Amino acid sequence: MIRVQREDFDVGAELARLAEGDRAVGGVACFVGLVRDMAGAAPIGAMTLEHYPGMTEKKLAEIEAEANRRWDLAASLIVHRYGRLEPGERIVLVATASAHRDAALESCRFLIDWLKTQAPFWKLEETRDGARWVAARDSDDTAAERWVAE
Amino acid sequence: MIRVQREDFDVGAELARLAEGDRAVGGVACFVGLVRDMAGAAPIGAMTLEHYPGMTEKKLAEIEAEANRRWDLAASLIVHRYGRLEPGERIVLVATASAHRDAALESCRFLIDWLKTQAPFWKLEETRDGARWVAARDSDDTAAERWVAE
Amino acid sequence: MKVLYFAWLRSRVGTGAEDVTPPAGVTTVGGLLDWLATRGPGHAAALANRDVVRVAVNQEYVGPDHPVRPGDEVALFPPVTGG
Amino acid sequence: MKVLYFAWLRSRVGTGAEDVTPPAGVTTVGGLLDWLATRGPGHAAALANRDVVRVAVNQEYVGPDHPVRPGDEVALFPPVTGG
Numbered sequence: 001m002i003r004v005q006r007e008d009f010d011v012g013a014e015l016a017r018l019a020e021g022d023r024a025v026g027g028v029a030c031f032v033g034l035v036r037d038m039a040g041a042a043p044i045g046a047m048t049l050e051h052y053p054g055m056t057e058k059k060l061a062e063i064e065a066e067a068n069r070r071w072d073l074a075a076s077l078i079v080h081r082y083g084r085l086e087p088g089e090r091i092v093l094v095a096t097a098s099a100h101r102d103a104a105l106e107s108c109r110f111l112i113d114w115l116k117t118q119a120p121f122w123k124l125e126e127t128r129d130g131a132r133w134v135a136a137r138d139s140d141d142t143a144a145e146r147w148v149a150e
Numbered sequence: 151m152i153r154v155q156r157e158d159f160d161v162g163a164e165l166a167r168l169a170e171g172d173r174a175v176g177g178v179a180c181f182v183g184l185v186r187d188m189a190g191a192a193p194i195g196a197m198t199l200e201h202y203p204g205m206t207e208k209k210l211a212e213i214e215a216e217a218n219r220r221w222d223l224a225a226s227l228i229v230h231r232y233g234r235l236e237p238g239e240r241i242v243l244v245a246t247a248s249a250h251r252d253a254a255l256e257s258c259r260f261l262i263d264w265l266k267t268q269a270p271f272w273k274l275e276e277t278r279d280g281a282r283w284v285a286a287r288d289s290d291d292t293a294a295e296r297w298v299a300e
Numbered sequence: 301m302k303v304l305y306f307a308w309l310r311s312r313v314g315t316g317a318e319d320v321t322p323p324a325g326v327t328t329v330g331g332l333l334d335w336l337a338t339r340g341p342g343h344a345a346a347l348a349n350r351d352v353v354r355v356a357v358n359q360e361y362v363g364p365d366h367p368v369r370p371g372d373e374v375a376l377f378p379p380v381t382g383g
Numbered sequence: 384m385k386v387l388y389f390a391w392l393r394s395r396v397g398t399g400a401e402d403v404t405p406p407a408g409v410t411t412v413g414g415l416l417d418w419l420a421t422r423g424p425g426h427a428a429a430l431a432n433r434d435v436v437r438v439a440v441n442q443e444y445v446g447p448d449h450p451v452r453p454g455d456e457v458a459l460f461p462p463v464t465g466g
Binding site for chain 2: 010011012013015016021023024025026027028029030031032033034035036037038087088099101102104105108109112139143
């Protein structure tokens with residue numbers, strides 16, 4: 001399942017619903033991304049996440065489908081927020097459930113790596129020197145590329 | 151932090167407490183291990199986790215300390231249950247928080263891989279044919295060994 | 301044809317969306333970007349460095365040789381930074 | 384010297400813990416296991432296949448050549464299966 005929303009999410013409730021009652025699940029892996037109060041050396045007051053409605057949902061659904069092709073998952077979930085977020089606030093949740101821990105852990109990592117380079121979101125940071133668009137990191141491409149070779 | 155306990159734990163509450171108020175945290179990774187209702191082709195009624203009190207806490211603390219040496223973590227947590235558990239029940243939680251998602255994801259995986267081969271726990275499964283001790287899996291050693299080479 | 305701009309491309313162009321009718325000779329993404337860049341100083345600034353402009357046609361990532369047709373939804377944006 | 388048994392080693396030996404006083408010639412883990420195996424049929428069965436017996440002395444994993452001394456806590460158990 002994928003969701004794109006302005007509101008916060010409850011990690012415990014989301015994980016409890018994931019594959020609820022499926023007793024073939026041996027492992028649940030999750031990753032939560034949070035707004036940091038620093039970007040390099042500069043303090044951040046807040047950030048605004050812009051996205052491309054329509055394409056965002058399409059790409060997230062594709063990424064989730066690809067994870068389910070590569071691994072035998074009982075359930076998977078991507079929740080990504082947009083709008084203005086302050087330091088400490090949750091941005092994104094990815095979670096996977098599988099009979100086996102390897103599948104859960106690997107696919108969780110795949111989802112967040114792939115999402116970072118494929119899903120059309122852009123971060124605008126508010127700093128003391130004004131607002132600025134975050135530049136993409138080469139390390140994100142590198143993290144995503146390791147999944148291409150496989 | 152490490153905890154060895156008979157009682158269940160609340161994943162949402164544990165994650166909320168992890169590095170609470172630390173706004174330098176950019177990512178939280180977690181893994182939850184659950185009791186499956188099948189072991190291979192045989193249905194499981196329940197399992198009992200035995201452990202070695204004293205050594206368990208010592209090894210978990212060592213594993214956690216090693217993760218904190220290898221990665222720059224804001225917080226880490228291992229909660230492992232013992233006693234009788236039924237299918238669907240939580241067995242173990244590992245969670246890590248870091249400024250960077252790579253450190254959180256990698257160290258989370260390290261903790262669960264390493265714990266599986268180092269922490270003195272043993273599973274006794276109840277099947278229709280009686281109780282039997284679970285045999286260690288070679289794949290667990292392989293998963294742990296990939297961390298030794300690094 | 302609908303053209304969408306996101307993030308700093310939107311700020312520089314001055315709008316998030318516009319309906320355009322490029323001349324008949326514009327048949328590819330690369331040709332469209334060349335033509336859009338002539339529409340004003342904001343457009344020119346936004347499209348000055350093509351290395352940092354990503355393009356999606358009908359919500360799929362495409363390269364400069366991809367065809368564009370009347371009715372397409374073309375989105376221009378910088379490399380993504382979500383997650 | 385305190386000897387602890389876990390999982391199926393405990394079941395086979397018939398107890399989870401015993402205080403033992405091995406002869407003076409028993410100075411290593413390997414020697415201790417050889418001597419323990421002579422204490423009865425349960426001990427012999429538990430220690431028949433050393434490949435599946437792990438040993439901790441004072442709560443640290445050790446090999447067969449590790450020394451054992453009076454006052455040590457020696458634990459014998461199968462490969463671990465937690466997590």
